[in-house]
Amino acid sequence: MPFRLNPTFREVLSGASRPLAGMWLCSGSPIVAEICAGAGLDWLLLDMEHSPNGLESVLAQLHATSGYPVSTLVRVPANDLVTIKQVLDLGAQNILVPMVNSSDEARLAVEAIRYPPRGRRGVGSALARSARWNRVPGYLDNADDHVALFVQVETSAAVEAAGQIAAVDGVAGVFVGPSDLAASMGLIGQQTHPDVTQAVLRAFRAVHAAGKHVGVNAFDPAVAQSYLNAGADFVLVGADVAVLARQSEALAARWIPGSDEVEGGSY
Template sequence: MSAPVNTFKEALQKGQTVIGCWLDLRSGYAAEIIGYAGFDWLLIDGEHAPFDVTITDAQIQALLNSGSHPVVRVPVGETWMIKQMLDSGAQSILVPMVESADQARQLVRDCRYPPNGDRGVGYALARASRFGTVENYGATADREICLLVQVENRKGLAALDEILTIEGIDGVFVGPADLAADMGHIGNMSHPEVQKTIMDTLRKIDAAGMPAGILTSDEKMIRDSLKAGARFVATAVDIELLLSSARDSASKWKNEVS
């Protein structure tokens, strides 16, 4: 028996476009609910949400039978963090603030077993191998891991050409909020200069034959990103969905009785 097929990676390799949602609510129960909403993939946000290993592990578990593929964003590209997420059963990892080709190369090694990488060999005790029941896991795991790197400032953009040539990088995600801030337009991703940079970057990634990704709930930006070649696109955030729906309900019925 081999490592489970990574359906998210497989879809990207086939040139398909997949639609996702960000998970920032600190709840496996909430993750499971969103998992049945029909998104192709869900991003467990370990960078900005108050997640620890235990909660992230619970969300991965909650999504196992949902049909939505879990992608885990680690807080920072540290080997030990990536190792824990992979052993917990995550097959797709997004690393924020990638600023150099050397950093990207080390991330590839973090996701691979020796002799091609630095991932610790402890899979017999981990969910990744179904607790040792996937007998051929160690020999087959590397090919099913999907490594996505996040380019979100001017340093990252300067290194992008070289990053795009690195074997083992499976996609490049453009971080619009941090990029806008680094360009001097914090909180204003719609600034024309920022939008031009984002779309030019997506086109460059796509032209290099690499899947490009982005997060935005702005409909125009979603359409523009898809036209520019983005292929893994997150269109919503669970917190925003909950707050928006709650506000609409409260406003509607308060207006009815006022």
């Protein structure tokens, strides 16, 4: 029986009438992923770079979120051909590659999501969830329609090359990471420093000039709104682990004497 895959996040962004709000999933829990999938957010990001996620836990979370009207992206740990192939074969349709600093690195990421002769993705769709074990008609010929690649700009060098990175054929959009960007500018932990926010906005302008979608991470509501006002197409506005940390601290502060002395970080 033929199977129809969901639209990619590229298609969802192109058809959106407003910026899209998303949430980071870092816990590795499919239960948490399903709770967040049903919350009404536009998109979710499963993180393999800074979270305890491997192939099995990513697969479980893809299963958990698949029944909800939310786009799910997977951030791979690195711009690695083998890892990207494996994550695609799990059925991830939207990939985010971190630390892309040049158009050459962006082209390597594009090659990783495309089958030969245009790319270097290994052919295993008959064995994999990506094509639903060959239940998606014409998957090999039309794989580009089923996969969207987003790359992350998060260093000073990447900001300067943002326009060239975004212009690479096969890159659907660029996600700006203020935390690592701040660190690369000698301002670690100061992602809202004026110099950092100005660099983020320069990246916005360059990506939009290349005709691509641009997103950013901003857990502070005021900062998130400022980036939306500046033209961000999609924004990560929270994380599962951060919400749990802050809300559990709030419960303790309300009910346990002296527990409000715990210093939780901002998100």
